[in-house]
Amino acid sequence: MSQPREEPAPSFEDEIRATVHYERGLAVKALLSIALVAAVLAFRVYFFG
Amino acid sequence: MTQLVDGLKWVLVAFVVIGAVPLLVANYQFLLVALHFSKLHYAKCQPWFPRTAILIPAWNEHAVIGASIDRLMKLEYPLDSLRIYVVDDASTDATPQVIQGKAAEYPENVFHLRRDKGGEGKAATLNHGLDIILADDWMQAVLIMDADVIYEPSSLRKMTRHLADPQIGSVTAYIKEGSQPGNYLTRFIGYEYITAQAAARRSQDVIGAIACLAGGAQLHSRANIETVGGRIDTGTLAEDTVTTFKTQQAGRTVVFEPHATVWAEEPGSVLGLWKQRVRWARGNVQVTGMFKGVWFRPQVNNQLGSLSFGLLWFSLLLLPVFMILASASLVTLYFVDYELAWVAFHILWLTNVITYVFITSFALLIDPATARRTWVQAVLFPGAVNVLILLAAILPGPLGWLSHELLHSAGFAMTDGWVRGIVLFTYIWLTACMGVAFLAKVAEKSRFGRFLAPACVYIGGYGPLLCAITTAAYIKEFRGAEQRWDKTEKTGKVAVPQ
Numbered sequence: 001m002s003q004p005r006e007e008p009a010p011s012f013e014d015e016i017r018a019t020v021h022y023e024r025g026l027a028v029k030a031l032l033s034i035a036l037v038a039a040v041l042a043f044r045v046y047f048f049g
Numbered sequence: 050m051t052q053l054v055d056g057l058k059w060v061l062v063a064f065v066v067i068g069a070v071p072l073l074v075a076n077y078q079f080l081l082v083a084l085h086f087s088k089l090h091y092a093k094c095q096p097w098f099p100r101t102a103i104l105i106p107a108w109n110e111h112a113v114i115g116a117s118i119d120r121l122m123k124l125e126y127p128l129d130s131l132r133i134y135v136v137d138d139a140s141t142d143a144t145p146q147v148i149q150g151k152a153a154e155y156p157e158n159v160f161h162l163r164r165d166k167g168g169e170g171k172a173a174t175l176n177h178g179l180d181i182i183l184a185d186d187w188m189q190a191v192l193i194m195d196a197d198v199i200y201e202p203s204s205l206r207k208m209t210r211h212l213a214d215p216q217i218g219s220v221t222a223y224i225k226e227g228s229q230p231g232n233y234l235t236r237f238i239g240y241e242y243i244t245a246q247a248a249a250r251r252s253q254d255v256i257g258a259i260a261c262l263a264g265g266a267q268l269h270s271r272a273n274i275e276t277v278g279g280r281i282d283t284g285t286l287a288e289d290t291v292t293t294f295k296t297q298q299a300g301r302t303v304v305f306e307p308h309a310t311v312w313a314e315e316p317g318s319v320l321g322l323w324k325q326r327v328r329w330a331r332g333n334v335q336v337t338g339m340f341k342g343v344w345f346r347p348q349v350n351n352q353l354g355s356l357s358f359g360l361l362w363f364s365l366l367l368l369p370v371f372m373i374l375a376s377a378s379l380v381t382l383y384f385v386d387y388e389l390a391w392v393a394f395h396i397l398w399l400t401n402v403i404t405y406v407f408i409t410s411f412a413l414l415i416d417p418a419t420a421r422r423t424w425v426q427a428v429l430f431p432g433a434v435n436v437l438i439l440l441a442a443i444l445p446g447p448l449g450w451l452s453h454e455l456l457h458s459a460g461f462a463m464t465d466g467w468v469r470g471i472v473l474f475t476y477i478w479l480t481a482c483m484g485v486a487f488l489a490k491v492a493e494k495s496r497f498g499r500f501l502a503p504a505c506v507y508i509g510g511y512g513p514l515l516c517a518i519t520t521a522a523y524i525k526e527f528r529g530a531e532q533r534w535d536k537t538e539k540t541g542k543v544a545v546p547q
Contacts, residue, residue, distance in 0.1 A: 012096045012210075016091045016094065019089075019091065019308050020086065020089060020091060022308070023085050023086040023089060023307075024086045026082060026083055026085060026086065026251075026414075026415060027083045027084070027086060029083075029411060029414040029415065030079070030080065030082065030083030030411055031083075032410070032414065033079075033406075033407050033410040033411035033414065034407065036406055036407075036410050037403050037406045037407045040402070040406050040443060041402075041403070043443070044442075044443050044444075047446070048444070048445050048446050
């Protein structure tokens with residue numbers, strides 16, 4: 001195997017940081033979707049039994 | 050006798066409720082996506098540029114292959130670590146000349162490999178290339194791709210960084226539909242790929258078992274390709290899946306890199322989609338049998354036998370069976386015990402509402418850029434009639450009033466007979482929607498196919514269309530129909546959306 005080449009370290013690390021940030025954001029987006037489901041069910045139960 | 054009828058009723062109710070299982074599994078799968086951040090592999094990644102051989106099978110690809118090579122030469126990757134091997138599968142058009150032209154333009158990087166006897170399928174073509182690439186020790190990693198796909202400049206380096214960890218055998222990327230200009234069907238596929246690629250592969254990452262490396266974007270370490278025998282399986286229609294399974298059975302990890310994006314041209318006609326997906330579905334049936342010792346049998350060195358992976362695999366594989374069984378049971382119950390049928394239907398449909406709202410909203414949030422192009426198709430994915438039934442479940446009062454008014458204005462009264470008729474139609478529609486979606490294939494060939502085919506897909510649903518295709522594939526497979534490699538037609542209209 002050739003040796004790992006040095007990319008400008010901040011660039012690689014920044015890219016990984018941004019990626020991890022995006023993936024963590026998916027958990028928040030999932031919570032938003034779950035909240036939407038809860039809202040739809042609550043609406044259904046409250047107004048139509 | 051009464052006991053027998055009661056027993057039958059509860060069996061039918063059970064079949065209806067079991068129909069909700071794939072929906073629950075789909076919700077589980079999307080919940081796993083939310084946990085993807087906890088299973089990321091980046092801690093073991095490095096900026097890593099192994100000597101990579103890009104292997105492209107090509108049969109009559111003159112319209113796309115030249116531009117593909119030019120784009121690959123612009124990847125953010127050191128050119129002295131990049132070689133492009135195009136395996137020309139006895140093309141009868143200008144493909145050899147185009148490749149030879151590019152080989153002359155990039156003599157250090159582009160190589161033309163010619164098969165004089167072609168038509169044996171993609172796997173055989175790839176094996177021809179692998180034999181040559183593995184014959185010397187230059188190659189440290191091999192990227193298998195399709196002739197027409199577009200790699201974003203950063204994609205390959207984002208994939209190779211995972212190979213810095215020797216435990217990783219293969220890496221796959223996020224394939225996105227990129228036809229320009231697209232049509233209604235490519236937009237449906239665009240949305241489908243959020244669910245089937247961006248979401249499904251993330252959830253499989255969390256489980257630790259990947260079902261399939263994308264055919265147009267599979268990167269293998271040399272050690273891995275040698276471990277799986279240095280060859281791609283030629284005995285099934287799902288050679289990508291077989292390689293993926295063998296990699297994991299050998300104890301190596303397969304990683305999905307969702308931020309390496311690859312754009313592909315997908316079928317713009319129902320007929321083209323039908324051919325492609327029948328091949329995929331038959332391949333999945335073959336893989337299910339080929340790896341029959343794997344399912345639900347936990348292994349020490351891989352997660353293919355885990356309960357979660359088995360549920361994901363079989364709930365998708367058996368989805369048409371679940372749908373038909375639920376619908377047939379509901380219709381039978383309707384005549385045996387109307388009230389009980391209504392209760393069973395409510396359980397099924399409540400699960401459906403939850404699944405629809407959760408998955409549609411979350412999928413659109415996972416990939417907002419694709420969502421902007423495909424949100425209409427996302428909403429209408431189950432079909433307009435099914436969406437109406439879902440709305441009726443959420444808003445029974447207003448929709449009941451609306452249907453009453455519509456009937457009244459047409460000179461009819463909403464009698465009990467009408468209500469029962471609508472209920473029976475709803476039960477039948479669970480399966481009939483597949484038939485309407487199937488009509489899209491038939492209608493497409495007709496004089497008015499340009500209008501009728503989209504109408505059938507929008508009314509019947511793209512999801513039900515996929516189920517209809519899967520059902521057709523099972524019938525073909527169990528009949529032992531001839532196994533053919535129907536290459537998806539490519540026109541070179543794929544582009545990265547601006």
